[in-house]
Amino acid sequence: MRKILLLAMPLLFLSCGVEYDAETRLVSETRIVDKLGNPIGGQPVEVWVSDNGASDMISNTVTNANGESLLIFPAPNDLENGRIEIRFPQNGAFQEKRFMEIKRADFTDYKYTLNNVVLYPLEDLTYLLVDLFNTSGGTLTALYLENNSAADFVYVNESAEQSEPQTYFQVLKNSTVDLVYTVRSPGGVESTQSVAVPVGNTSTSYTLNY
Incomplete structure (x- = not known):
């Protein structure tokens, strides 16, 4: 058959x-x-x-x-x-x-x-722009926000396509978010730090020296 x-x-x-x-x-x-x-x-x-x-x-x-x-x-x-x-x-x-x-x-x-x-009303939202300045000669390997309930992109798993750290974030007006970043030194040692960033009623810029 x-x-x-x-x-x-x-x-x-x-x-x-x-x-x-x-x-x-x-x-x-x-x-x-x-x-x-x-x-x-x-x-x-x-x-x-x-x-x-x-x-x-x-x-x-x-x-x-x-x-x-x-x-x-x-x-x-x-x-x-x-x-x-x-x-x-x-x-x-x-x-x-x-x-x-x-x-x-x-x-x-x-x-x-x-x-x-x-989901937050549009009038409650603004943006945080992080300006990067390399003062150590190291490499920025990670950059993200914690305590940001207004995030528009939530990564359930780490994205392999994010070759460059994100520097533009949607946030709540008049809030404080934690900016977490990881730097790899020229000798290959990585360190992670966090800084509290206040956000006002309009778009906010923050300068990160790393």
Whole structure:
């Protein structure tokens, strides 16, 4: 009897260079609220998948009256390099927020849950620009903010594509954030330091000498 080899192959489909495992479904479960803890209904939610230099919006919906959404989508086939991103696009009144660099390993029982994600009104937000000045001859290997609840990009895992430290951040007006940075000396020794940076009512510049 002649065998049909196609039936023995993994069931995959290809979209714009991203391969998916059509037999495996992942679930994104989210709930978003405003700064007072009230649910935000009607907020768009998108799931994007990236691999091989290509990206797909694989699923999207809007939150219900309780700020909740549930999306089911095929898993990326590439376990190592396939990246999943959950986006809350800017929708008039509230900020955009993205949870990036999510891997299949971050899903528990095929589900990834984001509970009570706060989206701030646009009028509450401003920006912090960090000006870099190398005074030690060392190399700046990391730069990020802590205590920044208004961040628009949240990296669940470290991004391999960030070859240069980020120096432009979305922050809350009239707040204080912690600027954390790591410097590698010419001799190869790394040290990490933190400095509190006050932010005013408008865009703020801060000079970091390292």
